[in-house]
Amino acid sequence: MSTTVTSPDDELQADFDALIEAEQRIEPRDWMPEAYRKTLIRQISQHAHSEIIGMQPEANWITRAPSLKRKAILMAKVQDEAGHGLYLYSAAQTLGIARDTMTEQLIEGRARYSSIFNYPTPTWADMGAIGWLVDGAAICNQVPLCRASYGPYGRAMVRICKEESFHQRQGFEILLELANGTPEQKQMAQDAVNRWYWPSLQMFGPPDDESPNSAQSMAWKIKRFSNDELRQRFVGMLVPQFEALGLECPDKDLRWNEETEQWDMGEIDWDEFFDVLKGHGHCNAQRLQHRRQAHEDGAWVREAAAEYARKQSAQLKAVA
Amino acid sequence: MSTTVTSPDDELQADFDALIEAEQRIEPRDWMPEAYRKTLIRQISQHAHSEIIGMQPEANWITRAPSLKRKAILMAKVQDEAGHGLYLYSAAQTLGIARDTMTEQLIEGRARYSSIFNYPTPTWADMGAIGWLVDGAAICNQVPLCRASYGPYGRAMVRICKEESFHQRQGFEILLELANGTPEQKQMAQDAVNRWYWPSLQMFGPPDDESPNSAQSMAWKIKRFSNDELRQRFVGMLVPQFEALGLECPDKDLRWNEETEQWDMGEIDWDEFFDVLKGHGHCNAQRLQHRRQAHEDGAWVREAAAEYARKQSAQLKAVA
């Protein structure tokens, strides 16, 4: 007769698995497998970096927004993104990584962020296209994350998704106004949509058969749907909205397949995707440079704040 | 019987006086009275500072010049002013003051420069009015300085006057183009002339009876004409040019006096003059701030250049 020896780790693993299975949340104080922790750190910090870098393409138009109302909405939006970055860095910190470490990784070019933000924003219509398409794709990706198994992440996503859907509606409104405006405005809107459509589809990641990490993330209930499922859902959402806008969808091959009950899409240029990912996008260099510059220019301020806090607490101690 | 004791200083003074009397030039190696040296240092460095500060009101329009030709002319002009500043600092250095000392005096607000540069340049037409009126007045002041008794100063003035008369013609051309342009352009020209006319008359300094230092400067043959004489000459020059431009002279009381054979001018607002002189002009603070900022932002560059030169010469010595 043989005895089953259970190591403490095996027991912890079993508890963890049971929590996951029961759709319970994993909290910072809970034990978790190292791979789970690492995956989450990578994903959450990448997501936080994307919010921070994602401020830039839109910040570019704050000073030139063509009406005061749009200027206010845009400022608030870019500011929200800073807020999202903060929530997400906080969530990542609960997994034992310091914010400074993540910042270093970002400005030294060792961390990823969403490639979509390496595209430029040459016209005002890009503010509409980013809101409608990029935030739209982000929402499709993120709504399921509200149920992510790691508690702090899921809760951050709830707050973020609420604001993102607001942003998406604002983007749509910008485009609607342009599409119903002067011929130049309509052209501006169509051009922007042409530029952002395909990159937004790429935001869901490579096709399922080329996405090696997805299965584990789904097993851990971090991810809930496959890349292709989410992409399908997104395109299905866009089709009637294109109609409402009176703009043309850049995918001329897009059609509903009665048999598979799916959207058959034109071919996505994955070479471009991987090229941008590797750093060859229009703005990769600029995005990092901008962030690095802000960080370096602000060093003396952060040092002053730290030194002041140190002096204040020393003074308090002396008084006590 | 009494002997006349001549001290060595008296002899030197006599030689100096003879040189001045004979319209000869005083050169850096020559003995000169301390008061002469101090007067020159004050005047030349003030003049140099004026060139440097005087770059700012015009530099303000380099990026917005309305044609490429005008942009090129304006860039060249502002650059010339930097060159004038350099000549004049060099002339002052021959009197034993270091350039760094003069720079410090300027950015710390302890040195004077011409008050005229504390007026702002809100429109393109100011580029014309500055050239025509400010450079015009400067030339009237400066042409006699080409014969100043101190050699390096006189020679610097020769080079400067040649360029200034070029600048004045360019200013006149700007105004001529505007005066013959659209109604808005003509109005812009008239407004600018209205703003710069009186301050340009003030550039000659207070009326003769309130100008205590002039007599000594004239005896030393630094100055050749009184403030009022120069002002007369300037106004006489302007009258036909106003006509050629088709612009109105802002001095409604200006008329030729047959008896005195002089121009009778309207009253100059000397209160304003002294107010600006005391630092209360529109732009006094801004002008100094701009200069200080450039100086401080450039400190690391100057240090690098000095350190590099030091290393290079150490290397040369090591090789030798």
Place this chain on the structure above:
Amino acid sequence: SADEAEYALRIGDDSLILAQQLGWWISRAPELEEDLALGNIALDLLGHARNLLHFAGTALGKTEDELAYFRDEHEFRSAWLFEQPNGDFGHTIARGLLTSAFQFELYTQLAESSSPGLAGIAAKSVKEVAYHRDHAVQWTLRLAGGTDESRSRIERALINTWPYLDELFRDDELHERFDAAPRPSALREPVMNVLRQVLAEAELDEPKTSESSGDGRHGHHSTYLGPILAEMQVLARRHPDASW
């Protein structure tokens, strides 16, 4: 009335121009918390500006956007202090200290105005401006009491901005006619008292600078305003008939 509109334009343009400049910081602040804080202040100021321009516009028959985007430089009424550039963070803080101390006192008094329109806007704005002032005061203390570098930077920044205070306290013909707003001269003492308290707490000397005679209230602006407007208005003016 026309005087009411003119007055609203003056204080509205102050906020508009400052909001326009602060917006630049979003994505460039020394830390994310400051991207948020400066963004908040910019948004508040833009809100105040919109209320004031809208209010002025009803008397002038213009929309807030017509006033913001289609006036030329000499038609703006902002004071020079609000047009001063962002500079480094210390300069932005120094400028913010002066502008918020002024606006706090202004809106506090204006909230009692006999003009219900102005009083209403002022009463709403003053709470937000109190936060702006608190932000600037806290940072002034931190920078003055932080490192040698931060202290010398905030000192320099105060020297650079101080000359533009005087313009805010100058009465003119408008105030002879229009008594529904506090006289600028009546704001001098309370504003300067607050500023002197802050300086004392930060152990900083009051800058000994000559005041600038800048006169934005009559359309005579600092050299900074031209390029600010060029950028702010470029798109709207390229499409004069468009709506957005």
Place this chain on the structure above:
Amino acid sequence: SADEAEYALRIGDDSLILAQQLGWWISRAPELEEDLALGNIALDLLGHARNLLHFAGTALGKTEDELAYFRDEHEFRSAWLFEQPNGDFGHTIARGLLTSAFQFELYTQLAESSSPGLAGIAAKSVKEVAYHRDHAVQWTLRLAGGTDESRSRIERALINTWPYLDELFRDDELHERFDAAPRPSALREPVMNVLRQVLAEAELDEPKTSESSGDGRHGHHSTYLGPILAEMQVLARRHPDASW
């Protein structure tokens, strides 16, 4: 021909945008000698730009000013490197090193062009560009060999500008049709050789950065160009019928 004009616009816009940016330095340089030097370079570049735009304009039926002031952003043909901001003095020097190394090689080869118009402009310009390159090289050496701070600043500046080199060496459909200008790809080796020599002498590593895919030659510009044009064109566009 249209191709000749298109080519002239490309290299003319490079110089125009860089001159526009360098003009900012005049009155702001680290020492007076550099106000003069940077001003000279700006003037030279503006001169080259005017020659090239005038040349392009004769084919296109437009004046140099119509081309400079009344084209919209997507009609400009400048490469991203020339649109990069001034930054600090080190950044201006790094950008100048890269642009002048490129232009020197370009004009040297273009001076042999079968187009007499382009060859003439290039032959005149190359002497001035030789001076620009010398200026940038000398300062690169000084900053790299100066203080710790200057060395780290020039290193950073080179990292920031290096990604924009690649765009300068990309052939496209224009070069399939138009053989009176050197192929961009043919300039890569000589330009990179010069740059590597300078880096070696300055004891600096070649930045390991990914190239940007910026594509200004087809009107897809960096985010910097919009505000640059807003300021450059503001006055001319406000008075479209005026002459100056």
